[in-house]
Amino acid sequence: MSAQRLDFFFSFRSPYSYLAGPRAFALPERYAVDLVFRGVIPMAMRGQSVPREKGLHTLRDVAREARRLGMPFGPVHDPIGDGAIRCLLVSEHAIDVGREREFVLSASRGIWAEAVDVASDAGLRAVCARAGLDWAPCAAALEDPALRARVDANTAALADLGHWGVPVFVFAGELFWGQDRIEDLEATLRDAGLDLPTWTAE
């Protein structure tokens, strides 16, 4: 069975993206899909205002959802600005060395459950190390215009899809917005006959 492409649009500033991460990266273990990680610039850095009510509701709702999912949430350190951009650049480098899953999960957990300041070298270096990434190429990635162009292209691609928030999954032209729509995405993958056989030890 040939694997089909599944795009995963993600923002390090989105706690809902953090909640989606572990389940998203596990999808290729159960379905014949190539998960393509696409980090995007946070909505609030793209000129879209986020009212205070929305911000407060998001924190409270994510706290409830994290408890339901058995994930830690809080203390946090909002990465808006440099922190978010630095994580996006390192995630592009991580893709190149095949460690995007490790980095994205490490950095988002650091931001949303350990209050790691990824805008600082010490904070970013710690989450890189946990992901098995050497610091020197990560530091170089922060200055790499080609990686920045990839981040900008991902952000533009999300806008071209006519969408505004994250996390977003795109499969065969169909778009699924929200960590709480992964079950609907999985239903679509099953309908497409992409579920992999489950092997059990004898």
Add this chain to the structure above:
Amino acid sequence: MASSPADLLARRVAPSAVIALSRVTWPARLGAAARRRLGRRGRVELFFAFDDPCSAIAVIDLAQRLRGRDVRLLLMPVVRRGIKDDPAVDLKRRYAIDDARRLGRRTGLELTRREPLPAQDVAFLAEWVAAAAQGPALTRFCVAALRRLWLESAGPVERAGYGALWREQLGGRPPGRGGARAVRRNERLMRRRRPYDTPAAWVHGQWFFAHDRLAQIAARLDELGWTAGP
């Protein structure tokens, strides 16, 4: 570069405090227990819009899900809602149809309408409901009207047909005056409660996007002691 105290407060201290406080449940549990001792029922205020397909999913589901609990479902229709100057408002209204279609499938509901409904075409329904007394008959009307709007039709909205539905469920004619004022009152209350879009359920101090969190609303009621009966 070290963060300034103001930066740390905004990025770390304040959001982490909001999260920690959101986990404190004893005041709500005490309040719920006091309500029960006074013989008062639990309340779920559901702010919804007739032109919102996700509201249809939430109202239909919650009306069913809350049966057997000692809880009043208060249906609060609104017309104006959303984030001020939201550039994505049209995209969101269109996406809501795809999203409601998927959510409906989870419970066997099939959406028939494929295009957004202009809010003004169904504002009369919000005005009728907002001006009426809450109760099981009003809930039945809302469920039937939302089913007809989103699950059983796709064309223009015929006011006369909904008038007949009102007579069927509540008897008499729909309220003639005061409806628009009652809708504005609901909209003000929704803003006071903090939700900014529909469908939003206010459950004793916490609010939920109702279509997304139906099971969590039930869990909140369980936590407060308003469990489902046998």
